Amino acid sequence: MSKSVLIIEDEPFILEALSFLLEREGYALSSFSDGEGCVDYIKKINPDLIILDMMLPNISGMQILENLRSSQEFQSLPVLMLTAKGQRRDRQAAENAGASLFMTKPFSNDEIIANVHKLLN
Secondary structure, three states: OOOEEEEEOOOHHHHHHHHHHHHHOOOEEEEEOOOOOHHHHHHHHOOOEEEEEOOOOOOOHHHHHHHHHOOHHHOOOOEEEEEOOOOHHHHHHHHHHOOOEEEEOOOOHHHHHHHHHHHHO
16 A cells, blocks of 8 residues: 655645656645645544645644644654745754654755655655
């Protein structure tokens, strides 16, 4: 059975690119484009990995990550945080909140695939 990846991203072009790359690698994908309601969705589908945008409508990726990490059930769930803001303080905040890895946009295809493989193996 293939590993499942949930992409939480509000930019359609980035979502499409990630979906194409990860489907080609054989991952089972689902997506969510809004921060609101996604924690309940995560609990429902229980993905093997989350790719999470830092800036989302309604509830930020940071708030989602903090919510997940406060639950025993999701403390070890791999979360790859993506952001267009690459300042050191953003990276530090994501790491402090429990992000498994942090990547800035734009990213290279090879880098995103390598990081997904790393987090799922």
